[in-house]
Amino acid sequence: METPLSPSAATETDLGLTEGQIGKVCEMIAAALRKGRKSFRSNAVQNIIEQHGPKLQEEMTSATVTVFENIIAWSSNIIARAVKVVRSRTPKEMIKALGRAEYTDNSVVKAIPKGEGDEVIVPAMTFAASANTVIHAGGKPVFADCDLATHNIDPSDIRRKITPRTKAIMVVHMAGRACDMDPIMEIAREHSLKVIEDAAHAVETEYKGRKIGTIGDIGCFSFYVTKNLVTAEGGMAITDNEEYADRMRILSLHGMSADAWKRYGDEGYKHYDVVEAGYKYNMTDIQASLGLHQLARIEEHAKRRKEIWERYMVELRGLPLTLPAPLPSDGRHALHLFTILVSDGAGVSRDQFLDQMTKRNIGTGVHFRALHLQPYYRTLLGHKEGDFPNAERIGDRTVSIPLSAKLSDSDVSDVIDAIQGVLASGK
Numbered sequence: 001m002e003t004p005l006s007p008s009a010a011t012e013t014d015l016g017l018t019e020g021q022i023g024k025v026c027e028m029i030a031a032a033l034r035k036g037r038k039s040f041r042s043n044a045v046q047n048i049i050e051q052h053g054p055k056l057q058e059e060m061t062s063a064t065v066t067v068f069e070n071i072i073a074w075s076s077n078i079i080a081r082a083v084k085v086v087r088s089r090t091p092k093e094m095i096k097a098l099g100r101a102e103y104t105d106n107s108v109v110k111a112i113p114k115g116e117g118d119e120v121i122v123p124a125m126t127f128a129a130s131a132n133t134v135i136h137a138g139g140k141p142v143f144a145d146c147d148l149a150t151h152n153i154d155p156s157d158i159r160r161k162i163t164p165r166t167k168a169i170m171v172v173h174m175a176g177r178a179c180d181m182d183p184i185m186e187i188a189r190e191h192s193l194k195v196i197e198d199a200a201h202a203v204e205t206e207y208k209g210r211k212i213g214t215i216g217d218i219g220c221f222s223f224y225v226t227k228n229l230v231t232a233e234g235g236m237a238i239t240d241n242e243e244y245a246d247r248m249r250i251l252s253l254h255g256m257s258a259d260a261w262k263r264y265g266d267e268g269y270k271h272y273d274v275v276e277a278g279y280k281y282n283m284t285d286i287q288a289s290l291g292l293h294q295l296a297r298i299e300e301h302a303k304r305r306k307e308i309w310e311r312y313m314v315e316l317r318g319l320p321l322t323l324p325a326p327l328p329s330d331g332r333h334a335l336h337l338f339t340i341l342v343s344d345g346a347g348v349s350r351d352q353f354l355d356q357m358t359k360r361n362i363g364t365g366v367h368f369r370a371l372h373l374q375p376y377y378r379t380l381l382g383h384k385e386g387d388f389p390n391a392e393r394i395g396d397r398t399v400s401i402p403l404s405a406k407l408s409d410s411d412v413s414d415v416i417d418a419i420q421g422v423l424a425s426g427k
Ligand SMILES: Cc1ncc(COP(=O)(O)O)c(C=O)c1O
Pocket: 100, 101, 102, 103, 126, 127, 129, 130, 172, 198, 200, 201, 222, 223, 224, 234, 235
């Protein structure tokens, strides 16, 4: 039986390809995807235990291939299905599946009406994307320090950084641990500020019974390949504010009033209007089909990460390291990153520790070096060492060790042995 062509396949036939030729292209793409899986596996053959990395199942590859076979390479019905599933899991209206969380933040920050140079408070301990998006939206990031124990933005420093130009606060739920949202929302109410939640690490996170991403005005999730839920690239923004939702939808697709699915629908071609200079931040069906499979396994993967987390907490105790703060009793930690701080008296510096772990075939990460000291922000905002002491202290000592549902018990033993070995060699 012939594969029915979607309305969007008009583009392919316009190119003059026969169905047979299109099938050939699909086969080539499918073969490339399978090859990609093999090279992903070859890491295990080389015995490298990656710091991050998704647990992928065979059917995810075939689901992706099916999408290619149906020649749908842009947002359509699979996105709509993914949105429906996510909406059923969140009390806020799900607004849009976007191509990348960085861009999600970007259109998010832009969705909040601001004047040129208006300020958004951002933690100094975060990934560059959080502050970059404020710049792209024409605003000015103003850094606030973080709490030494949780690594999350410190509400009392947010208060100190408010000026008459402040329009919004961006919080980042670091490593999957919820920020202390009650005082943050209180500050926002007092000063009429919007709150954007960068929930890139926090798909499963809850704060006092509420899902992260639904407490502030807009929540942004990343589904990048290192995250707990992976669509290779991708992300989502959620909001219950219709005005922001509409603006983000339009910004995410060239500023057009109708996406491709609506333009080439069953009732024939429909005109669209270009209402502003937008971007190209849409998610594709290929990404959404990966995400649906990952979503179905999110609790299974979280359970495995919890087992690994608990083993680390017990077996790394007593070493010259600071382990993560205890898990919250009134919320849920997404267990995205297991970050340790290498103590000053450990006999090895953080960077020597990273090198030694690499020599032992254990992957590590750094989340993050303090953002205000990165050359761009140091120059732009005139920052120097000592401006945000907690972010700097963490940024100079932090190491993320492997945490993924794909790790076996013996992988975890290898990680623990390696850490013990590196710290013993430093004595
Ligand atoms: C805290 C934080 N925010 C935003 C992002 C950006 O996400 P993406 O890579 O999906 O654009 C990341 C990515 O690692 C992140 O760690």
